[in-house]
Amino acid sequence: MKKLVVCLLLVLAGLAASGQQIPSVALQDGAGKVVTTASLIDHQTPFVVSIWMTTCKPCLKELDILSEEYPDWDSGFPLRIYAVSMDDSRSQKRAVAMAQGRDWEGITALFDVNADLRRALNVSSVPQVFVYDKEGKLFYTHIGYRPGDEQELLNQVRQCFGK
Numbered sequence: 001m002k003k004l005v006v007c008l009l010l011v012l013a014g015l016a017a018s019g020q021q022i023p024s025v026a027l028q029d030g031a032g033k034v035v036t037t038a039s040l041i042d043h044q045t046p047f048v049v050s051i052w053m054t055t056c057k058p059c060l061k062e063l064d065i066l067s068e069e070y071p072d073w074d075s076g077f078p079l080r081i082y083a084v085s086m087d088d089s090r091s092q093k094r095a096v097a098m099a100q101g102r103d104w105e106g107i108t109a110l111f112d113v114n115a116d117l118r119r120a121l122n123v124s125s126v127p128q129v130f131v132y133d134k135e136g137k138l139f140y141t142h143i144g145y146r147p148g149d150e151q152e153l154l155n156q157v158r159q160c161f162g163k
Helices: 001-018 057-076 092-102 116-121 149-161
Strands: 026-028 034-036 045-054 079-085 109-112 127-132 138-143
Touching: 026 116, 034 079, 045 057, 045 116, 057 092, 057 109, 057 149, 079 092, 092 109, 127 149, 138 149
Parallel strands: 045 079, 079 109
Antiparallel strands: 026 034, 026 109, 045 127, 127 138
């Protein structure tokens, strides 16, 4: 019964959040260059934001799978995936090295060293995935990762594309 209530609350929270604009915050790329969330919106294609941490094994598994599946997904429609690390400034070098070392194909690694995006999105656990439409409005969100979740993510991205 508790599981049902929790599931319903998560679904309702996702529905309530649907349509919200991506918060405007500054992130950093691996070289320390500022990247604003506003620059992620291209008014042509939806995009995925995956929130992760270096200490989160399910996060790394999810990103590895997304990278593995990326060539197949990208052939059907243009897909942009941003992996945003929640690691703090003390762990940023480790997060940058980990992202570069894993060589995630099709995934752009960004770093939320001041926790601005985490606070703005109210992220309380990782991994958490957000799908935004081409205008930067929230279309879908999911917390956690289990093998097979990537197929639901792909289905949501397809719906966002209208395919």
